[in-house]
Amino acid sequence: MEESKISSSFIENLLKNERRSVARSISIVESNNSRSADLLKKIYNHVGNAYRIGITGPPGAGKSTITNQLTKLFRQQNKSVGIIAVDPTSPFTGGALLGDRIRMTDIGQDPNVFIRSMATRGSLGGLSKKANDAADILDVAGYDFIILETVGVGQSELDIAQAADTTIVVLVPESGDVVQAMKAGLMEIADFFVVNKSDRPSAEQAVSALKTILMMRDHDQFSWMPNIISTIASENKGIMEIGNEINRHKDYLQQTGKFLERRIDRTKIRIKEIVEDKIRNKLWDETGKNSLKASLEKVVLGNTSPYHIADEIIENFKNQL
Amino acid sequence: MEESKISSSFIENLLKNERRSVARSISIVESNNSRSADLLKKIYNHVGNAYRIGITGPPGAGKSTITNQLTKLFRQQNKSVGIIAVDPTSPFTGGALLGDRIRMTDIGQDPNVFIRSMATRGSLGGLSKKANDAADILDVAGYDFIILETVGVGQSELDIAQAADTTIVVLVPESGDVVQAMKAGLMEIADFFVVNKSDRPSAEQAVSALKTILMMRDHDQFSWMPNIISTIASENKGIMEIGNEINRHKDYLQQTGKFLERRIDRTKIRIKEIVEDKIRNKLWDETGKNSLKASLEKVVLGNTSPYHIADEIIENFKNQL
Numbered sequence: 031m032e033e034s035k036i037s038s039s040f041i042e043n044l045l046k047n048e049r050r051s052v053a054r055s056i057s058i059v060e061s062n063n064s065r066s067a068d069l070l071k072k073i074y075n076h077v078g079n080a081y082r083i084g085i086t087g088p089p090g091a092g093k094s095t096i097t098n099q100l101t102k103l104f105r106q107q108n109k110s111v112g113i114i115a116v117d118p119t120s121p122f123t124g125g126a127l128l129g130d131r132i133r134m135t136d137i138g139q140d141p142n143v144f145i146r147s148m149a150t151r152g153s154l155g156g157l158s159k160k161a162n163d164a165a166d167i168l169d170v171a172g173y174d175f176i177i178l179e180t181v182g183v184g185q186s187e188l189d190i191a192q193a194a195d196t197t198i199v200v201l202v203p204e205s206g207d208v209v210q211a212m213k214a215g216l217m218e219i220a221d222f223f224v225v226n227k228s229d230r231p232s233a234e235q236a237v238s239a240l241k242t243i244l245m246m247r248d249h250d251q252f253s254w255m256p257n258i259i260s261t262i263a264s265e266n267k268g269i270m271e272i273g274n275e276i277n278r279h280k281d282y283l284q285q286t287g288k289f290l291e292r293r294i295d296r297t298k299i300r301i302k303e304i305v306e307d308k309i310r311n312k313l314w315d316e317t318g319k320n321s322l323k324a325s326l327e328k329v330v331l332g333n334t335s336p337y338h339i340a341d342e343i344i345e346n347f348k349n350q351l
Numbered sequence: 352m353e354e355s356k357i358s359s360s361f362i363e364n365l366l367k368n369e370r371r372s373v374a375r376s377i378s379i380v381e382s383n384n385s386r387s388a389d390l391l392k393k394i395y396n397h398v399g400n401a402y403r404i405g406i407t408g409p410p411g412a413g414k415s416t417i418t419n420q421l422t423k424l425f426r427q428q429n430k431s432v433g434i435i436a437v438d439p440t441s442p443f444t445g446g447a448l449l450g451d452r453i454r455m456t457d458i459g460q461d462p463n464v465f466i467r468s469m470a471t472r473g474s475l476g477g478l479s480k481k482a483n484d485a486a487d488i489l490d491v492a493g494y495d496f497i498i499l500e501t502v503g504v505g506q507s508e509l510d511i512a513q514a515a516d517t518t519i520v521v522l523v524p525e526s527g528d529v530v531q532a533m534k535a536g537l538m539e540i541a542d543f544f545v546v547n548k549s550d551r552p553s554a555e556q557a558v559s560a561l562k563t564i565l566m567m568r569d570h571d572q573f574s575w576m577p578n579i580i581s582t583i584a585s586e587n588k589g590i591m592e593i594g595n596e597i598n599r600h601k602d603y604l605q606q607t608g609k610f611l612e613r614r615i616d617r618t619k620i621r622i623k624e625i626v627e628d629k630i631r632n633k634l635w636d637e638t639g640k641n642s643l644k645a646s647l648e649k650v651v652l653g654n655t656s657p658y659h660i661a662d663e664i665i666e667n668f669k670n671q672l
Contacts, residue, residue: 071658071659074655074656075656294647297647297650301657304657304658305664305665313626322623326618329622332399334395335391336621336625337388337625339622343626351672
C-alpha cells in the first residue's frame with residue numbers, strides 16, 4: 031500500500047496555521063500510518079514553542095467548563111489556544127460521547143482557538159502517542175497554549191500527564207471523590223488541584239482532605255508542593271487563579287531545569303511508543319494474523335499452549351522484521 | 352540470569368490444590384519472568400475446567416460485597432471458589448488499596464476458597480495477561496468457579512471481561528451512574544447487570560434507564576439480552592438471582608457454541624499479549640535501554656526526530672531478536 035508523501039506546500043500551510051491544513055494534519059496523525067510518520071518527521075524541528083497543559087479528573091468534575099473559561103482567559107491575554115479533548119470511548123462501539131463539547135461553541139468560533147476531539151476507541155497505549163502527535167501539530171501551527179483534556183479513567187490521565195508540561199487535576203467536593211482520585215492515581219500526576227463547584231457544602235472538607243494527603247507525601251523545601259485552587263467554573267470564579275498557578279508552575283520548571291528534564295522524559299517515552307507501535311503493526315500484519323489464526327486451532331484442540339505458540343511466532347518474526 | 356525450572360513435584364502439589372503451591376504459583380505468574388512461562392507451559396493441558404466470572408463496576412458499587420455473598424452461595428452448593436481481586440493502583444507509588452478485602456475474612460477462612468489480590472501498578476496491558484495466568488493457576492488447582500473482580504476504571508474492566516466466561520457489571524442507583532457506565536464502555540461488556548443498593552429511592556429509575564439503553568441496541572430474537580438483577584448485597588438480597596443468571600448465561604453460551612467461540616477469542620488475545628510482552632522485554636533490555644539513552648540527546652538537541660530514532664532502533668533490533 032503505497033501512500034503519497036506529504037508535500038512541502040502542505041507543511042508550509044500547516045506552519046502558517048492554515049485551518050484546513052491543521053485539521054487535516056491531525057487526521058493524518060490520528061490515522062497513524064506511514065504518512066503520519068512522514069509528516070511528523072518533516073515538522074520536527076519546528077516543535078517545542080507551545081506550552082502544554084493537561085486537564086484531567088473524574089467524570090462530571092467540570093473539566094470542559096474549566097477548559098472553556100481558561101481558554102477565554104488566555105484569549106484576553108492575546109494568546110492562541112489549541113484544545114485536544116480526549117474521549118475514552120467504548121472499544122466496541124467506537125463512538126465518542128461528545129456532549130460536553132457542545133458547550134464550547136462560543137470559543138469554537140474564535141479563529142485563534144482550535145478545538146479537536148479525539149476518540150480513543152479503547153486502543154491500548156495508542157492514546158499517548160496520538161495526543162502527543164496532535165499536540166505537535168498544534169505546536170508547529172503556532173498555538174501558544176495547548177490544552178489536553180481527558181476524563182481520568184484508568185490510563186488516559188497518565189497519558190495526558192505524560193504529554194503535558196503542567197497537569198491540573200479537577201475534583202468536585204463529593205464524598206469520596208478525593209479517595210477515589212487517590213485510588214485512580216490522580217494524586218501523583220497533579221501539578222496542582224482544582225476543587226470545582228466549591229460552593230457546595232462539603233468543599234472545605236474536600237480541600238482539607240486533599241491538603242492532609244499532600245502533606246503526608248515525601249517532600250522537602252525544594253520540591254514542588256501542589257496547590258489547591260477553589261473554583262466555581264460555571265460562574266468564572268477562580269479561573270484567573272488557575273492561570274496564575276500555571277505561570278507559577280511554568281516558572282518553577284524553568285528555574286529548576288525540570289522543564290527540560292520533563293521534555294527529555296517525554297521524548298524517551300515517545301520513542302518507545304513509536305518503536306513498539308511499529309513493531310506491533312508489523313507483527314500483526316496480514317502474514318502475522320494468518321499465522322496466528324492457523325496456530326489457534328492447535329491450542330484450542332489442547333495440542334499446545336499459548337506460550338509455545340508465542341515462541342514460534344517470535345521465531346518466525348525474526349525473518350520478517 | 353539463569354532461573355531454575357519448575358519441578359514436577361511442584362506441579363503435582365499445585366494440581367492437588369496444595370495451598371502454598373497455589374499461592375507460590377500465582378506469585379510466579381505475577382513476576383512474569385521465564386519461570387512463569389515455564390510453569391504455564393507445564394500446566395496447560397490441565398486448564399479449562401473452571402467457570403470464570405468477571406465482576407466489575409464503578410468504585411463503591413458493592414462489588415466486593417457481591418463477590419463475598421456469591422462465594423457463600425457457591426459454597427452452599429458445595430462448589431469451590433477462587434477469587435482474584437484486581438486493584439488498579441497508582442503507577443507511581445505501586446501500593447494497592449486493599450481495604451475492601453478486609454471484609455472478606457469470613458470466607459477467607461474457608462479451605463475451599465482462595466483469595467488473591469493483584470495490584471496492577473499501572474502496567475500497560477500487563478493486567479489481562481497476569482489475570483488470565485492467575486486464573487489458569489486456580490483452574491488447574493481445581494476451583495470450580497473463578498471470580499475476577501475489578502473496579503471499572505478505563506482498561507481493567509475490559510481486561511477482566513476478556514478473561515471471563517460471564518461478565519457482571521454492578522451499578523448503584525446514583526444519578527448519572529448509568530450514563531457514566533455507558534461512557535466507560537461498561538455497557539458492552541455486561542452479560543448482565545446488577546443494580547445494587549436497590550432500596551435507594553432512585554433504584555427504579557436506574558433500572559428503567561438501563562432497560563431503555565439496552566433496548567436501543569441492535570439485537571434479534573437469537574441474541575443474548577442482558578438482564579438486570581436488583582440486589583441489596585449487604586443484606587444478601589438478590590444473590591441467589593445472580594447465581595441463577597450466571598447459570599442461565601452459561602447454558603446459553605454452551606447451547607449456542609459461543610462458549611468455545613469466546614475461549615478461542617481469549618486464546619487469540621492471549622497469544623498476542625505473550626508475544627508482545629516478550630518482544631517488549633527484549634527491546635528494552637540493558638542494550639536497548641542504553642541505545643535509547645544515547646539517542647535521546649540527539650533528539651533533545653534538535654538534531655533528529657523521535658521518528659528517525661525509532662527507525663534506527665528497529666533496524667538494530669533485527670539483529671538482536
